[in-house]
Amino acid sequence: MSIDTTPETAATASHSDHFVRPLAGIRVVEAASYLAGPFAAQMLSDLGADVIKVEPPGGDPYRNFGSSRHGVGIVWGNANRGKEGVVLDLKSPEGLASFKALLRGADLYIDNLRPHVADKLGVGKEAVEALNASLIRLSITGYGPDGDAAREPVFDALVQGRTGLIAYEAAGGVPKATNSFMVDKLAASFVCQLALAGLLARGRSGKGVYIQTSMLDMVSYFNFPDMFQHRTYLDDDSAWRTPPQPVMATRDGYIVLSPVSGKQLAKTLEAIGHPEWKDELRAIPDKAEMTSTFFRRIAAPLKERGSAEWLAMFREMDVPCGPVNDPNQHLDDPQVLHNQLYSTLDTPLGPIRSVRYPGVFDGHLLTARFPAPGLGEHDGQTSWGAAQ
The missing domain is CATH 3.40.50.10540 (Crotonobetainyl-coa:carnitine coa-transferase; domain 1)
Structure with missing residues (x-):
């Protein structure tokens, strides 16, 4: 081995x-x-x-x-x-x-x-x-x-x-x-x-x-x-709310876009060319509704450019984003290779x-020590000497 x-x-x-x-x-x-x-x-x-x-x-x-x-x-x-x-x-x-x-x-x-x-x-x-x-x-x-x-x-x-x-x-x-x-x-x-x-x-x-x-x-x-934030307080019977979907379509594929802070939301709007939407979104009192509106509004502009171009732009502006890798792309991801995961x-x-x-x-x-055992591979010969 x-x-x-x-x-x-x-x-x-x-x-x-x-x-x-x-x-x-x-x-x-x-x-x-x-x-x-x-x-x-x-x-x-x-x-x-x-x-x-x-x-x-x-x-x-x-x-x-x-x-x-x-x-x-x-x-x-x-x-x-x-x-x-x-x-x-x-x-x-x-x-x-x-x-x-x-x-x-x-x-x-x-x-x-x-x-x-x-x-x-x-x-x-x-x-x-x-x-x-x-x-x-x-x-x-x-x-x-x-x-x-x-x-x-x-x-x-x-x-x-x-x-x-x-x-x-x-x-x-x-x-x-x-x-x-x-x-x-x-x-x-x-x-x-x-x-x-x-x-x-x-x-x-x-x-x-x-x-x-x-x-x-x-x-x-x-x-x-x-998942249970709407049932944490015993008197909360509000409708269940799932977070907005952060996977966004681009001209040639998909990216994951996950701005959270006000600054990150503003930078996203600036990157897509619509900084004027910031005041409109800020006027929405319900945070969950505001976030959903934000993702709906940016959907169309994001389809105007390819994934690589958007990712480069968002990274430059420190907006949390990432690719949608398939398993093969994951294995070749530069950060995965750098981390020596495999x-x-x-x-x-x-x-x-x-x-x-x-x-x-x-x-x-802590890499793999040795492969999985064959069926009964260590019958009568374990390192403990106990299973005879």
């Missing part, structure tokens, strides 16, 4: 093999499927933790999801690199014994088993606590451990629908879920955050922590600051592109 950094950038950060990652020495057992739990465990691996992924016979169902190469799902690989992998049948005495041996040597255990399933398998709350009193158990459910919906199967779009996201994004149009698995990836970030908080709590008390979270809870927390990782199936962890520690980039 080797990692090559992007040659187009002047390296300002170090890729030294001698750098000790922040979570070095922390052991994580991950028995989660699909995206949220595995992606969270990958984040912990990027931060330096030693992660063992436990899969059932036949493997994580997500291995077969979406685009694949040589029978391995690409999304699965993108969320499971940096881990060792074992196959254990928790329904068998031997598999359960090996799994418990892993838990005895772990610092963190991440799973997304529904509570009644965990209890049936013999790895419920009390059973796990009896194995390792200092273990941090992080249990992810869809809607919570109990309640009317607790036993329902949960996927990304279902949570988008239940939390109001689909209706909110529709803005009066046809409801549509996002094309990205936003809920799963957002949940993974919260799970990683909770895991770090659990480690900190254990460091203070010396005791293990049992942490429960749900996709419903995490996304609701994420949505609240802006590197090449050699794998048994061929070289792949991987994205680094988004934090830089004392100048060190």
Whole structure:
């Protein structure tokens, strides 16, 4: 395995093999499927933790999801690199014994088993606590451990629908879920955050922590600051207002235009040749109505020039703006190249592109450590020596 950094950038950060990652020495057992739990465990691996992924016979169902190469799902690989992998049948005495041996040597255990399933398998709350009193158990459910919906199967779009996201994004149009698995990836970030908080709590008390979270809870927390501004005060029953769409059409495409302050709004009007609209907009007392009027008024002038010309002009005037990149254009974006976000990782199936962890520690980039494991690749030979 080797990692090559992007040659187009002047390296300002170090890729030294001698750098000790922040979570070095922390052991994580991950028995989660699909995206949220595995992606969270990958984040912990990027931060330096030693992660063992436990899969059932036949493997994580997500291995077969979406685009694949040589029978391995690409999304699965993108969320499971940096881990060792074992196959254990928790329904068998031997598999359960090996799994418990892993838990005895772990610092963190991440799973997304529904509570009644965990209890049936013999790895419920009390059973796990009896194995390792200092273990941090992080249990992810869809809607919570109990309640009317607790036993329902949960996927990304279902949570988008239940939390109001689909209706909110529709803005009066046809409801549509996002094309990205936003809920799963957002949940993974919260799970990683909770895991770090659990480690900190254990460091203070010396005791293990049992942490429960749900996709419903995490996304609701994420949505609240802006999406629920019209329901923050209990006596507020005003109509829901979505912000104006900042994607604006130009003569040859689209740009993102996001002026916020009065000065930025004025500079935008000056750039498009209509500074006289400033007084008219200032006279509108309702801020939301004023902003909507602003975007409606500038729509026609923006179509008179191409995207590159507008972006150059707005940047010169310090108006917040940016391109509408497709994924290929994103990869070639000069700032992306400068930040060294992507590197090449050699794998048994061929070289792949991987994205680094988004934090830089004392100048060190946390690039991918090694590729996702093959099914059962580390059976009987994990670095812990615990799953035999």
